[in-house]
Ligand SMILES: [Fe+2]
């Protein structure tokens with residue numbers, strides 16, 4: 001699915017059901033981090049690539065809206081936000097990509113790591129949309145799954161437009177292998193990337 005090489009074990013949904021409130025808090029932080037990451041790309045690359053600004057600002061808006069929606073679900077369940085946990089998955093994926101830096105454009109990897117994070121979120125939200133007990137959350141995750149698929153395609157397109165289809169696909173294949181190893185190695189917990 002969306003370039004991913006290994007599916008998530010459906011038992012992950014059991015871990016989510018076991019602590020849905022923690023999952024929602026982690027998810028809310030993921031949306032904030034996605035918005036911050038889009039804006040950090042703007043900060044770093046607006047000068048060299050001004051055409052990236054509009055799509056990334058629009059993305060940051062959308063991720064911020066997602067945060068607001070997840071926060072609404074947390075409040076509706078009587079919960080509140082907590083401080084963010086460190087996201088081992090995203091940090092490890094960035095580190096796995098950075099092994100080859102020196103030979104490759106930094107922007108290509110920044111875009112492709114973002115694409116893979118969106119793809120994995122999409123795949124996991126699909127599982128939630130099919131398997132969660134709560135019907136309103138199933139609907140919510142169905143909508144978000146579609147957004148994440150769109151975001152994967154946005155990042156892949158932004159990479160292809162700058163670096164060409166061949167180089168982008170070749171690099172994506174390498175990063176997808178590392179992503180699959182990483183996703184399979186993390187314990188199944190009640191977090192988006194757990
Ligand atoms: Fe989002």
Ligand SMILES: [Fe+2]
Nearest residue numbers: 034118148151
């Ligand atoms: Fe997204």
